[in-house]
Every structure is written in structure tokens, then in C-alpha cells.
Amino acid sequence: MTPERLRAALRGVPDPEWLDAARERVAAEPATIGRWFAAAARRCGRGPLSDLPGWTADEAARALLLAALPADHASHAADLYRHGDAAEKRAVLRALPLLPVGAAGAPLLHDAIRTNDTRLLAAALGPYARHLDPAAWRQAVLKCVFTGVPLALVHDLDARADGELAAMLGGLAAERRAAGRDVPADAAALLDRLAASTPGGPSPTARPDATEA
Amino acid sequence: MRIFDPHIHMTSRTTDDYERMAAAGVRAVVEPAFWLGQPRTSPDSFADYFDSIIGWEPFRAGQFGVRHHATIALNPKEANDPRCRPVLDLLPRYLEKDQVVAVGEIGYDSMTPEEDEAFAAQLALAVAHDLPAMVHTPHRDKVRGVERSLAVVAESGIDPGRVVLDHLNEVTVGLVRDTGCWLGFSIYPDTKMSPPRMVELLRLHGTERMLVNSAADWGRSDPLLTRATGEAMLLAGFTDDDVDRVLWRNPAEFYGQSGRLDLTGLDPADGPPEGGGGTFAGNSILRGGS
Incomplete structure (x- = not known):
């Protein structure tokens, strides 16, 4: 993702002049970003962007505001996350790959993954999740299955999924089967792919089970 | 019957309440910031509380199809x-x-x-941030409390049409009726107001600028008393349109003055919701945890 693509996808927003003026102000006076950031959804809308699947107008507008910060002021992102409502927090999480912060934004991912807000959990598992260590990443993926976040939203899922994640998912599937509950289809499919690619790994679990309704 | 409860402390309520409220027709709520029973001792506690009523609580409400907004302030009790x-x-x-x-x-x-x-400073903040103001009237020495509140509101310069005085009753309703302010009534199991008494006040004073809420919180209270009041209105001869005005259009008009009230998607006639809420990219991701 690049600021140019975000800006292009936002060309139809209700108030494009507001957005451009706000970006200029943020570049010139970084400390004013809080007010622009809070108002962005009211000015730019909240609907999905047809040219940028998976992004909403407010997320893209807020990501652009963050990307407009001078490089030595990128740490404002952490404050905006700390003081943001759920939509603002989501926008910061999604903007992290655009910002010159290295791995410094990883604590924000940990905070988002601790919540039970599925919007934040999903946003924490984008491209920036490469800064999560394998243990934290596996726990987050498992939490997606528990809370109903579609695994299709997890960036690099198949490349990072390993035998340890397969063991954890296998345990979850066994618990669900024992309780007579369904295993989400995307989790069962992942488990099957992992089993197929790991000789001697956990056995497939997607087969119909007599205990499942 | 569609219901907008303009004053309810959902932080203190369970998911059973959300289910019963949704089944009773409650589709929108406003949660005012207030005290929590246990006094707080630092601003950080308030920050976490404010974050909760604009973050986690709207998410929780969304799981039951209830739209959640908030009002924010330092409450009078803890202002001391x-x-x-x-x-x-x-x-x-x-x-x-x-x-x-x-x-x-x-x-x-x-x-x-x-x-x-604190009262005057926060009315000034309401003007500065172009927001309405929600005024709690005291439970003790109420008449003088209402009179003094009206004086402070007048002195602040805020448009009275952007102010609600809440927790009114038979004794205080007349003090506010002709001021241009909105009138809020909290329907409680024992104290404050009851559905039959509320119906009587609506009969005497009409439905204009009248707001009915449950003010349900951590004390003995009932989030379904908005619905009970609507039913009592119908039994007393008010029309469906009267009930809709009091329980839906009035609160929507009052808080709509903020320019931030988002009720899109709650009415099938409004078209699809704009993101947020309980869906992500059009798919419900709320299959329920664990």
C-alpha cells in the first residue's frame, strides 16, 4: 500500500479539499494532527472504497494524515492509537506499514490483540504483523478462529503457518468436536493444508463428524 | 415500536439486557459519562472509562444490533x-x-x-465543540437545583434548544417547560418517574421536546421501562405516531444537533450501513467468542 494509491481511491470523498488541507497542516504543524484525525470520518465518510477492497474511506483518510507527518514526528501515531476510539485505532494499525517507525509500532499490535474487539484484532494481522514474533502471531491467529475473524484477513497466513500453529488448531478442533460444535471452515481448511504439506503432521479434521449437528 | 434510549449506562448492564432490549425494540442508546458508584481517584481512571464508552461498549452493543453513542464530561459528584x-x-x-x-x-x-x-466550564466546552449539553438535575434540593441549573445555562450563552435537563418530575417539569430547553424523564422501578406518571405528564405538557429514558445503571433500574412507557401511552390513547415521536424522533432530533449521530442502517428504508458496527467488509465476524 502507498499514500498515492490511498489518495487515488479517495478521489470521490465528500470533501477532498478538506483532506488535502488537513494533510498540509499536518506536514507543517504535526502537533495539530489529533483534531484532523478525529474529524476525518465525518469529513471523508466511512463507507468501503470501491477501488481499494478492504479499506474504508475513514481508514484511508486517517492513514494519509499519518503518512503526512514529518519523519521525525511519526511517533504521534502511538499517541493517536492510545487516545483513539476503535475506528481511529484501526486506522493507526493499518497505517503502520506506511510509517518510518521500524518495529517500534509492535506494542500497538500487542495491545490490539489483547482486546476482544474483532475489528482491532483483524487490523493487527496485516502486513505489519511481520514484527510479531512467531508465538504472538500464532496466538493471534488462533484468537481469530475463536472470535470469528475470517482467516482470509490474515496477511501471509500460509507462508507463516507452521507445525506449532497446526498443533494448536488441531487442539481447538478436537475441543470443538468433543463439544459437538463446528470447526470454522476456514480453520479446518488451513489445518488440512498444513497436514498435506507436513508429512507425519496432524491428521485432517475437516471430515464430517457424527457428533456435529 | 422503535426505541432510542437517550440515557442508559450500558457499561453496568449484561448481555442479557442487550438481548432483552433488542427484542423490545431498543435500537439506539446514548450512554452518558457518570460516576460508577465507587469514587475514582485519578484522571487516568476517567480516561480508561471514556475510552471504554466510545470503544468497547459500542462494539458490545453492535453485537446485538443496538447503535451506541456517548456523552462525555466530568460528572458533578466527582467534580468536588x-x-x-x-x-x-x-x-x-x-x-x-x-x-x-x-x-x-x-x-x-x-x-x-x-x-x-465545573458546570460553567463544561457548558463553555459544549459551545466550543459545537455539541449539545446534557444536564443532570440533583436528587436532593431538586427545585432549587433546577432553578440554578437554568440560570447557569442562560448565563453560558448556549442555545437552550441544545440543552436537556434530565431527571425531571411533576414538581420540576413546569420550571423547564417554557425555557426552550429539552425535558428528560428517567423511568425507574421505585424512584424518579413511573410509566403511568410519565403518561400523565405527557398528557398535561404534550410530546414536544420531551425525552423518556431508563437511566438504567448499576443500581435498581430496568432498561425495559422505555418500552413499558410506550405501551402505557398507547393504552392511555396516545397514537403510534406520538409514541414514535417521544421514544425515537425526539432523542434523534436532540442528539442529531451534534452532527455526529449515526443511525444509518437501523431502518431498512435507510439502505445498507456504512461500515463499522458488527460487520467487517460486509461479513458478520461476530460468531461469538470461544
Whole structure:
């Protein structure tokens, strides 16, 4: 993702002049970003962007505001996350790959993954999740299955999924089967792919089970 | 019957309440910031509380199809504690948020000089942030509390049409009726107002600028008393349109003055919702945890 693509996808927003003026102000006076950031959804809308699947107008507008910060002021992102409502927090999480912060934004991912807000959990598992260590990443993926976040939203899922994640998912599937509950289809499919690619790994679990309704 | 409860503390309620409210027709709520029973001792506690009522609580409500907004303020009771006064410095940040549709609850508890100061300062914040104001009237010495609240509102310069005085009753309704302010009534199991008494006040004073809420919180209270009041209105001969005005259109008009009230998607006629809520990219991701 690049600021140019975000800006292009936002060309139809209700108030494009507001957005451009706000970006200029943020570049010139970084400390004013809080007010622009809070108002962005009211000015730019909240609907999905047809040219940028998976992004909403407010997320893209807020990501652009963050990307407009001078490089030595990128740490404002952490404050905006700390003081943001759920939509603002989501926008910061999604903007992290655009910002010159290295791995410094990883604590924000940990905070988002601790919540039970599925919007934040999903946003924490984008491209920036490469800064999560394998243990934290596996726990987050498992939490997606528990809370109903579609695994299709997890960036690099198949490349990072390993035998340890397969063991954890296998345990979850066994618990669900024992309780007579369904295993989400995307989790069962992942488990099957992992089993197929790991000789001697956990056995497939997607087969119909007599205990499942 | 569609119901918008303009004053309810959902933080204190369970998911059973959300289910029963949704089944009874409650589709939108406003949660005013107030005290929690246990006094707080630092601004940080307030920040976490404010974050919760604009973050986690709307998410929780969304799982039951209930739209949740909030009002933010330092409440009058805790305004008396010097350790909580710095909360006033946190407010400007919160008063810019999308979910925040008014400054409140402000007003009086014991009518101290500290409460005077916090009340006036927060009415000024309402004007500065272009938000309505939600005024709690005191439970003790109520008549003088209402009179004094009206004087402070008049002095602040805020448009009275952007102010609601809440927790009114038979004794105080007449003090507010002709001021241009909105009138709020909290329907409680024992105290404050009851559905039959509320119906009588609506008969005497009409439905204009009248708001009915449950003010349900951590005390003995009932989030379904808005519905019970609507049913009592119908039994007393009010029309469906009267009920809709009091229980839906009035609160929507009052908080709509913030420019931030988002009720899209709650009515099938409005078309699809704009993101957020309980869906992500059009798919429900709320299959329920664990």
C-alpha cells in the first residue's frame, strides 16, 4: 500500500479539499494532527472504497494524515492509537506499514490483540504483523478462529503457518468436536493444508463428524 | 415500536439486557459519562472509562444490533474531588470523537462552588465543540437545583434548544417547560418517574421536546421501562405516531444537533450501513467468542 494509491481511491470523498488541507497542516504543524484525525470520518465518510477492497474511506483518510507527518514526528501515531476510539485505532494499525517507525509500532499490535474487539484484532494481522514474533502471531491467529475473524484477513497466513500453529488448531478442533460444535471452515481448511504439506503432521479434521449437528 | 434510549449506562448492564432490549425494540442508546458508584481517584481512571464508552461498549452493543453513542464530561459528584479536576483538561480530546454526541452529564449534585465552576466550564466546552449539553438535575434540593441549573445555562450563552435537563418530575417539569430547553424523564422501578406518571405528564405538557429514558445503571433500574412507557401511552390513547415521536424522533432530533449521530442502517428504508458496527467488509465476524 502507498499514500498515492490511498489518495487515488479517495478521489470521490465528500470533501477532498478538506483532506488535502488537513494533510498540509499536518506536514507543517504535526502537533495539530489529533483534531484532523478525529474529524476525518465525518469529513471523508466511512463507507468501503470501491477501488481499494478492504479499506474504508475513514481508514484511508486517517492513514494519509499519518503518512503526512514529518519523519521525525511519526511517533504521534502511538499517541493517536492510545487516545483513539476503535475506528481511529484501526486506522493507526493499518497505517503502520506506511510509517518510518521500524518495529517500534509492535506494542500497538500487542495491545490490539489483547482486546476482544474483532475489528482491532483483524487490523493487527496485516502486513505489519511481520514484527510479531512467531508465538504472538500464532496466538493471534488462533484468537481469530475463536472470535470469528475470517482467516482470509490474515496477511501471509500460509507462508507463516507452521507445525506449532497446526498443533494448536488441531487442539481447538478436537475441543470443538468433543463439544459437538463446528470447526470454522476456514480453520479446518488451513489445518488440512498444513497436514498435506507436513508429512507425519496432524491428521485432517475437516471430515464430517457424527457428533456435529 | 422503535426505541432510542437517550440515557442508559450500558457499561453496568449484561448481555442479557442487550438481548432483552433488542427484542423490545431498543435500537439506539446514548450512554452518558457518570460516576460508577465507587469514587475514582485519578484522571487516568476517567480516561480508561471514556475510552471504554466510545470503544468497547459500542462494539458490545453492535453485537446485538443496538447503535451506541456517548456523552462525555466530568460528572458533578466527582467534580468536588480535587484529584479528579484534571479530567477537565482531558475533555477537549474526547469532545472531538465521532461517537460523542453531547457534553454530559454535567450539572449539580450538592450545589457546591466546585460544581458551579465545573458546570460553567463544561457548558463553555459544549459551545466550543459545537455539541449539545446534557444536564443532570440533583436528587436532593431538586427545585432549587433546577432553578440554578437554568440560570447557569442562560448565563453560558448556549442555545437552550441544545440543552436537556434530565431527571425531571411533576414538581420540576413546569420550571423547564417554557425555557426552550429539552425535558428528560428517567423511568425507574421505585424512584424518579413511573410509566403511568410519565403518561400523565405527557398528557398535561404534550410530546414536544420531551425525552423518556431508563437511566438504567448499576443500581435498581430496568432498561425495559422505555418500552413499558410506550405501551402505557398507547393504552392511555396516545397514537403510534406520538409514541414514535417521544421514544425515537425526539432523542434523534436532540442528539442529531451534534452532527455526529449515526443511525444509518437501523431502518431498512435507510439502505445498507456504512461500515463499522458488527460487520467487517460486509461479513458478520461476530460468531461469538470461544
